[in-house]
Amino acid sequence: AQSVTQLDSQVPVFEEAPVELRCNYSSSVSVYLFWYVQYPNQGLQLLLKYLSGSTLVKGINGFEAEFNKSQTSFHLRKPSVHISDTAEYFCAVTPYTDKLIFGTGTRLQVFP
Amino acid sequence: GAVVSQHPSRVICKSGTSVKIECRSLDFQATTMFWYRQFPKQSLMLMATSNEGSKATYEQGVEKDKFLINHASLTLSTLTVTSAHPEDSSFYICSARVRQGEPSGGFSYEQYFGPGTRLTVT
Numbered sequence A: 001a002q003s004v005t006q007l008d009s010q011v012p013v014f015e016e017a018p019v020e021l022r023c024n025y026s027s028s029v030s031v032y033l034f035w036y037v038q039y040p041n042q043g044l045q046l047l048l049k050y051l052s053g054s055t056l057v058k059g060i061n062g063f064e065a066e067f068n069k070s071q072t073s074f075h076l077r078k079p080s081v082h083i084s085d086t087a088e089y090f091c092a093v094t095p096y097t098d099k100l101i102f103g104t105g106t107r108l109q110v111f112p
Numbered sequence B: 001g002a003v004v005s006q007h008p009s010r011v012i013c014k015s016g017t018s019v020k021i022e023c024r025s026l027d028f029q030a031t032t033m034f035w036y037r038q039f040p041k042q043s044l045m046l047m048a049t050s051n052e053g054s055k056a057t058y059e060q061g062v063e064k065d066k067f068l069i070n071h072a073s074l075t076l077s078t079l080t081v082t083s084a085h086p087e088d089s090s091f092y093i094c095s096a097r098v099r100q101g102e103p104s105g106g107f108s109y110e111q112y113f114g115p116g117t118r119l120t121v122t
Helices: none
Strands: A003-005 A010-014 A019-021 A024-026 A032-038 A044-050 A056-058 A064-068 A073-078 A087-094 A106-111 B004-007 B010-013 B019-025 B032-038 B044-051 B067-073 B076-081 B090-101 B107-113 B117-121
Touching: A003 A087, A010 A019, A019 A106, A024 A073, A032 A064, A032 A073, A044 A056, A044 A064, A044 A073, A044 B107, A073 A087, B004 B090, B010 B019, B019 B032, B019 B090, B019 B117, B032 B067, B032 B076, B044 B067, B076 B090
Parallel strands: A010 A106, B010 B117
Antiparallel strands: A003 A024, A019 A073, A032 A044, A032 A087, A056 A064, A064 A073, A087 A106, B004 B019, B019 B076, B032 B044, B032 B090, B067 B076, B090 B107, B090 B117
């Protein structure tokens, strides 16, 4: 079985500061990895995904994530956040069965 | 890009009534759609996989007689919450699966999510 752990339920940060949202996963098979963003009362929007190849993945809105197989991590980073980045962020994995398994989410709160 | 819509966006109903939620893929066909449920400040929990022309596959613990899923066409899946009770109040989100070719020559599946439906049962 697969599982996803997002250790930080909330991450407060000031505008223009860098941020890292942590994601660790557990799986006995290879997986695809995703980060989604959810704005209040909305569905999910894909930020980026790792399928194979380069372990550094660049996504939309200036976000990037690095796949680390030895540490089973897929942390999300942004060098300089904006107020508009305030949202809920979900890490997810799928073991090729296309059933997404989500982490519990991290609330990113950007302060002016 | 692939767009998925849901209708209604919000619904309030009385306990004991049934509510139907529609999920549509607007500019593509989807043989597979997924239904999720999200409680406040929690993650998404997969309820069921909806396959066009066949019965839905429900996750463990989800009552199939309470949450009726119909996927009658390649662009529409519906979720009907029957005899709704206050504990069914939640945010319901659907997604549609798209198969995509990858530069490596293989393929992957990606899910496009609808905007969600807020159900409140009084």
